Amino acid sequence: MNVAIRFSSVKKRFGELEALKGVDFEVREGEFFALLGPNGAGKTTLISILGGLTRADSGSVQVLGSDVQSDYRAARRKVGIVPQELTFDPFFTVRETLQFQSGYFGMRRNDAWIDELLAHLGLGNKANANMRSLSGGMKRRVMVAQALVHKPPVIVLDEPTAGVDVELRQTLWAFIQRLNGEGHTIVLTTHYLEEAETLCNRIAMLKQGELVALDDKAALMASHSARTLALKLSPDVLPAALQPFLVMQREDSYHLKLDDCTTLEALLACLREAGVTVRDIEILKPDLESVFLDVMGRKRTA
Numbered sequence: 001m002n003v004a005i006r007f008s009s010v011k012k013r014f015g016e017l018e019a020l021k022g023v024d025f026e027v028r029e030g031e032f033f034a035l036l037g038p039n040g041a042g043k044t045t046l047i048s049i050l051g052g053l054t055r056a057d058s059g060s061v062q063v064l065g066s067d068v069q070s071d072y073r074a075a076r077r078k079v080g081i082v083p084q085e086l087t088f089d090p091f092f093t094v095r096e097t098l099q100f101q102s103g104y105f106g107m108r109r110n111d112a113w114i115d116e117l118l119a120h121l122g123l124g125n126k127a128n129a130n131m132r133s134l135s136g137g138m139k140r141r142v143m144v145a146q147a148l149v150h151k152p153p154v155i156v157l158d159e160p161t162a163g164v165d166v167e168l169r170q171t172l173w174a175f176i177q178r179l180n181g182e183g184h185t186i187v188l189t190t191h192y193l194e195e196a197e198t199l200c201n202r203i204a205m206l207k208q209g210e211l212v213a214l215d216d217k218a219a220l221m222a223s224h225s226a227r228t229l230a231l232k233l234s235p236d237v238l239p240a241a242l243q244p245f246l247v248m249q250r251e252d253s254y255h256l257k258l259d260d261c262t263t264l265e266a267l268l269a270c271l272r273e274a275g276v277t278v279r280d281i282e283i284l285k286p287d288l289e290s291v292f293l294d295v296m297g298r299k300r301t302a
């Protein structure tokens, strides 16, 4: 598969702070890719370098083979970035904003695509509204449309759903998934891990300017977090021998760490020997949030 974005040894300092400590990874063409990390991990800095808004101190970034510094114009055409912050000209209407952006890319007759964007993002009846009159969520929809106006093959969304309502989330994800289905590469940063879990097929995690995980979603989930066994017992007492497996107790339910199926057999045998009956049993699969905490926590103690 071809490479959509290549980050090679990207370093960036802000004074004493090393915001990016030599970040190396690739996003492949056609992927729906998540870039995750806690506040301050360096995600937005990396995206700003990708969009040519910030210069890396060293290293390089290429979009579909075009270097974002030495071949800025070509790289810029290949990527659409939905920024985290809302920036707009309050005196333009929504349509003018999108026409102006089309002009920036030398696209004069772009109204059919602009209409399609407006319709898909629920902005059809706002085309002639002034930007300053829109609600925050509506402005964010325009930011998304603005990033897509030149039909970029690579689309980067930096926390696009922070503080937006359920309706926009659903409209936005349906549209972005359609574009991904048509071959566009998508990179998403979000703090809503269930969104990343549902949408993305490969995941990178950054922590303090370093890449700490990069894998297919399924492999990451399988390798980083054990399943949990939730048990309700009669009598309601966990035998002492099982205490080391206890990760959480919620009301009358005991959550035990389950490394694999042989552990399950041993746990059940232990309950039998102690004369404890199982009233209810459930195996809980790991979610991306538990993997994320696991990855971030493990690195902290290393």
Ligand SMILES: Nc1ncnc2c1ncn2[C@@H]1O[C@H](COP(=O)(O)OP(=O)(O)OP(=O)(O)O)[C@@H](O)[C@H]1O
Residues within 6 Å of the ligand: 014, 017, 019, 037, 038, 039, 040, 041, 042, 043, 044, 045, 046
């Ligand atoms: N222009 C700047 N001047 C000084 N420090 C900066 C600047 N931009 C970013 N930083 C710092 O660089 C680090 C990385 O910030 P960045 O915004 O890239 O993180 P992030 O992963 O996007 O975080 P968040 O999830 O909060 O958006 C942070 O410590 C931030 O304070």
